[in-house]
Amino acid sequence: MGKHFDQDKVAAAFSTLDVHDYGDVLQCMRCGLCLSSCPTYRTDGVETQSPRGRVAMIKAVIDGKMKASEEFVEHIYHCLDCRNCQSVCPAGVKAGELALEARYRIEQNRRQPLIKKFLLNYAILDQKRLSRLLFPLKLYEISGLQSLVRKYDILNLFSEDLGFMEALAPKLPSRPLSEQIPEEIPAIGPERGRVGFFLGCAMNLIFAETSRATIENLTLAGYRVIVPKEVQCCGTPNIAEGERKVYREMAENTIRIFADRRVDYVVTDCAACGSELKTYREIFQKSPAFAAKAQEFSSKVRDVSEFLDSVLTPNVRFGPISETVCFHDPCHLRHGQRLIFPQRNLLKRIPQLDYRELPDEGQCCGSAGIYNITHRQRSMKILESKIEAIEKTQAKTVVSSNPGCLMQLNYGSGHWKKGWNVIHISEILNRSLIAGQKLD
Amino acid sequence: MKKTFVSKLVEELGSQKVLYSEPDLICYSYDATPLTSFKPDAIVRAFNEEDILKVLQLAAQEDIPVTTRGSGTGLSGGSVPVKGGIVLVTTAMNKIIEIDADDLSVTVEPGVVTSQLHSAVEAMDLFYPPDPGSMKISTIGGNVAENAGGLRGLKYGITGDYVMSLDTFFIDGSKVRYGTKCVKDVAGYNLTKFMVGTEGTIGIFTRIVLKLVPKPKTKKTFLALYDDVIDAARTVSTIISRKVIPSTLELMDQVTINCVEDYSQIGLPRDVAALLLIEADGHPAVVDEEAVVIEEACKANNIRTLRIAKSAQESEELFTARRMALSALARAKPTTILEDITVPRPAIPEMMALIREVTEKCNIRIGTFGHAGDGNLHPTCLTDERDLNEIHRVHEAYDIIFKKAISLGGTISGEHGTGIAKSKYLPQMVGPKAIELMRKIKACFDPTGRLNPGKIFLTEK
Numbered sequence: 066m067g068k069h070f071d072q073d074k075v076a077a078a079f080s081t082l083d084v085h086d087y088g089d090v091l092q093c094m095r096c097g098l099c100l101s102s103c104p105t106y107r108t109d110g111v112e113t114q115s116p117r118g119r120v121a122m123i124k125a126v127i128d129g130k131m132k133a134s135e136e137f138v139e140h141i142y143h144c145l146d147c148r149n150c151q152s153v154c155p156a157g158v159k160a161g162e163l164a165l166e167a168r169y170r171i172e173q174n175r176r177q178p179l180i181k182k183f184l185l186n187y188a189i190l191d192q193k194r195l196s197r198l199l200f201p202l203k204l205y206e207i208s209g210l211q212s213l214v215r216k217y218d219i220l221n222l223f224s225e226d227l228g229f230m231e232a233l234a235p236k237l238p239s240r241p242l243s244e245q246i247p248e249e250i251p252a253i254g255p256e257r258g259r260v261g262f263f264l265g266c267a268m269n270l271i272f273a274e275t276s277r278a279t280i281e282n283l284t285l286a287g288y289r290v291i292v293p294k295e296v297q298c299c300g301t302p303n304i305a306e307g308e309r310k311v312y313r314e315m316a317e318n319t320i321r322i323f324a325d326r327r328v329d330y331v332v333t334d335c336a337a338c339g340s341e342l343k344t345y346r347e348i349f350q351k352s353p354a355f356a357a358k359a360q361e362f363s364s365k366v367r368d369v370s371e372f373l374d375s376v377l378t379p380n381v382r383f384g385p386i387s388e389t390v391c392f393h394d395p396c397h398l399r400h401g402q403r404l405i406f407p408q409r410n411l412l413k414r415i416p417q418l419d420y421r422e423l424p425d426e427g428q429c430c431g432s433a434g435i436y437n438i439t440h441r442q443r444s445m446k447i448l449e450s451k452i453e454a455i456e457k458t459q460a461k462t463v464v465s466s467n468p469g470c471l472m473q474l475n476y477g478s479g480h481w482k483k484g485w486n487v488i489h490i491s492e493i494l495n496r497s498l499i500a501g502q503k504l505d
Numbered sequence: 506m507k508k509t510f511v512s513k514l515v516e517e518l519g520s521q522k523v524l525y526s527e528p529d530l531i532c533y534s535y536d537a538t539p540l541t542s543f544k545p546d547a548i549v550r551a552f553n554e555e556d557i558l559k560v561l562q563l564a565a566q567e568d569i570p571v572t573t574r575g576s577g578t579g580l581s582g583g584s585v586p587v588k589g590g591i592v593l594v595t596t597a598m599n600k601i602i603e604i605d606a607d608d609l610s611v612t613v614e615p616g617v618v619t620s621q622l623h624s625a626v627e628a629m630d631l632f633y634p635p636d637p638g639s640m641k642i643s644t645i646g647g648n649v650a651e652n653a654g655g656l657r658g659l660k661y662g663i664t665g666d667y668v669m670s671l672d673t674f675f676i677d678g679s680k681v682r683y684g685t686k687c688v689k690d691v692a693g694y695n696l697t698k699f700m701v702g703t704e705g706t707i708g709i710f711t712r713i714v715l716k717l718v719p720k721p722k723t724k725k726t727f728l729a730l731y732d733d734v735i736d737a738a739r740t741v742s743t744i745i746s747r748k749v750i751p752s753t754l755e756l757m758d759q760v761t762i763n764c765v766e767d768y769s770q771i772g773l774p775r776d777v778a779a780l781l782l783i784e785a786d787g788h789p790a791v792v793d794e795e796a797v798v799i800e801e802a803c804k805a806n807n808i809r810t811l812r813i814a815k816s817a818q819e820s821e822e823l824f825t826a827r828r829m830a831l832s833a834l835a836r837a838k839p840t841t842i843l844e845d846i847t848v849p850r851p852a853i854p855e856m857m858a859l860i861r862e863v864t865e866k867c868n869i870r871i872g873t874f875g876h877a878g879d880g881n882l883h884p885t886c887l888t889d890e891r892d893l894n895e896i897h898r899v900h901e902a903y904d905i906i907f908k909k910a911i912s913l914g915g916t917i918s919g920e921h922g923t924g925i926a927k928s929k930y931l932p933q934m935v936g937p938k939a940i941e942l943m944r945k946i947k948a949c950f951d952p953t954g955r956l957n958p959g960k961i962f963l964t965e966k
Binding site (some may be wrong): 093100102110113125137156 | 524526528529532536539550576596597618639641764767768833835836839841888890
């Protein structure tokens, strides 16, 4: 990220920050209740790595008591954006969102590096483009090079980072899901409604088979599924890096696409996308031309567990699966969307499934977008705590519902030689629902 | 001067343990006390006694103040470095050294988090009762320094009632271990008990032995709803006068209930004037007997409804909601200023009536909650620090409230400590002779006044 910037300009940008939108920073009475929930405070143990500390630093910059120094900027980027602090703050201070707002104000006032511009302003606009960018990885995999590299741990000889990124990379599908399926898939049985499926970038390009299962589950629930192929990214990476112009363009585009398709719901199987899509109504709140459309769109957005839990009637049969599982709550599901029960309700409906609760009250896994690459050391410490928590449940299958979490947990399972099966909730539900059909 | 001192600290302790950048100083300039912020010159994270000794030796050479800090959740400014200098953070000294299940005690380092101690001992069917509102993050060291109370105070007492032995460093670098694991120990002055609640002005604790009790077999939680806050207050003294001491007897008024419900959404009724959260614990037969008395006491005081928690989860929800009260009040207005008066229990209705009166007279908004069962109330002003006129009225209101508390035979602080904000009321409360005596004691331990300066005693200007 571009280092050089004018501290005074950044400070000036902070002085106009409308803190009221984020639960007035003054509202933070510094009680410290957020500390124990914050993954970075838990790993580092220092106040600068806590939500309370970040709010205090931002307030100090607003009040002109502190320079918007490079160190300050680094602290603002230490936040994982897991929003756990917002779940636990009784005063309603939005410390997580405040950090994102701070990033936006910082990035507006410093030169953006080319690679970042390329990714956030260009590559992300088109999933086909993204797919081509992944092609070298695919080539690397099918050529057999991957297995050689993994076998001899070659990349670690050059750079630990390179080795890490390689280990994180999942097996890619032969083609993105968007190139494998029609745009409309009819309901199985009597049609109950029209569901728009939002193709998340990572799901479409990397976890294509998972999203295929998601779509099948939706059709099994009696819904016609409409899959607009021209959707762009939900914008999470842009927001996380303080980019908002392209973000808004993509959001407007997405809202229009789904309005044209006249769907009853918009379902996603990526927790990060779901959280972002639900935020559009707030983003466009002050835009007279778009507020109503954004409101209508966001109100239709459902996470896949949220949706299935509400539409799968008691007469839908679930086939038995005898496995011990736990559910890792993606932060953007539990804290971003405040969804805790739907995913558990669904898993508990599967006969013979031994569901165990993770004893860490929704701690982050450390994936957090590209945090595991930009802040690898801390990310690994956070992951280690998560691995310990999973270990306590004695689960053999770890279920989650966000691509970043799936990759991170899968990496952790391999790295610490746990041999867990890390899967998306759509996959286990699909197995159970298909088995349930055969029971009839 | 400062720079060379900081570099000496780094040299002695290593750069990992010494923090001194601008953001660091900002982040260690506060605790949970409103309107209070003083920047230190450096922060040291102590990992062991050796680190503490090094800090004390260097600070002595350079004549620099030292202020000890745990998680920074105090409500009277105890860990805020009023005179700058070093903030000595003990959160990294967080080992539970020993749980002695045969002799019912636990030995810990000061940085152990209170609720983590709870889970560790409860897993062995033991119980450490003190449960301050911030227990999820507060440290035992801080609890001992402030003699923290909590919800279970009326039946089980407060932190000080559980401290058996302390290892204490003094500002000159000397160290004393005082007290034993013995239930009876009257050898010499009781320095252990003296040290508790000295708000970090006498010594720095590095090893703490706490008494444990057997975990209560069962408990029953009640939620009593009232149309008049005075009726709720009267219920408290009725229960006590009928010789029942519940493990918890908490009061929340309407303002508090609404803020808590805004956050927790557990279905607290918004239209009631006050509620009492009551819990009886112990042997099942005793709990049942006490439950009958509690119910009768509530009915004798115009209760609207009495709910009994149906599950452990429901009870936990109610307690969590109560613990959130202070922070939840913060959502109403930008600045939240709370106080901590305590009065004899029969005087609670009179105190509540006065608080209501003052609210109107000074034209401010007050939410009151607190541990009514032990007479400890937290009238909390919801205000805006930018409105100087209103802040002035808030101080006026507290002056009246403090005066009344003292006249009723009460105290200006039940559990938060004197610290910075209440030092001006302390002379009214204890008199000039007692202040002089305390100053002499302080001088014995810390003749140059470098350990946590600016607290308890009004600083002469």
